[in-house]
């Protein structure tokens with residue numbers, strides 16, 4: 001029987017508490033749980049292959065990160081490396097800077113990490129280097145095969161909020177996606193068909209523009225597990241919370257089994273009254 005597969009969503013791995021932040025202790029415990037229980041963390045390409053084959057094997061998971069925070073290098077990278085696991089990172093390509101590698105956990109003098117709120121403020125003030133990755137760090141993670149890198153647009157702007165005219169909005173999004181692809185191609189030598197929407201927003205026009213730009217696998221913030229024959233333009237994900245291994249293990253146990261995950265998700269959405 002084909003299984004269901006969770007696509008996990010993280011943002012920050014950091015000891016600085018804040019929104020969408022998991023502590024290094026809990027992230028390490030969650031990754032240790034996956035390794036100990038024989039789960040396989042897929043590359044994005046292997047994930048696409050599994051979907052194309054129509055058969056989802058048991059105990060497979062795709063781990064995703066959004067935005068490209070410096071703490072992903074400082075904490076997530078060494079933890080993934082420790083357990084021989086891998087993840088996918090959707091970069092805001094225009095926010096990644098230049099410069100030398102900074103230290104990561106285990107290497108001594110760590111950079112001062114901002115909270116999520118401080119990172120957003122730094123981005124708004126043009127001080128992205130204090131909060132976001134550098135290309136040298138992206139290259140090091142790619143070489144270590146702890147992460148593969150894909151598009152989260154170039155600007156992270158919400159064109160649907162900024163431009164009312166449909167044609168002009170479509171053109172702005174198309175330019176944003178083209179810039180992101182061009183940067184990934186120039187920096188990494190390849191631009192993949194995987195795209196994650198800023199703040200999870202998309203509509204039919206967004207999907208069409210993405211398809212025209214060469215993106216076939218579109219990642220959302222819609223809650224759910226992946227099963228075979230899903231709509232690739234609407235890949236759901238599971239928010240990973242700052243919780244210990246026991247919580248994580250219970251969730252993974254449910255999301256990997258078709259009946260239980262469907263039952264759980266339907267109870268959860270009924271509880272939310274939608």
Ligand SMILES: [Zn+2]
Nearest residue numbers: 066067198199
């Ligand atoms: Zn984002």
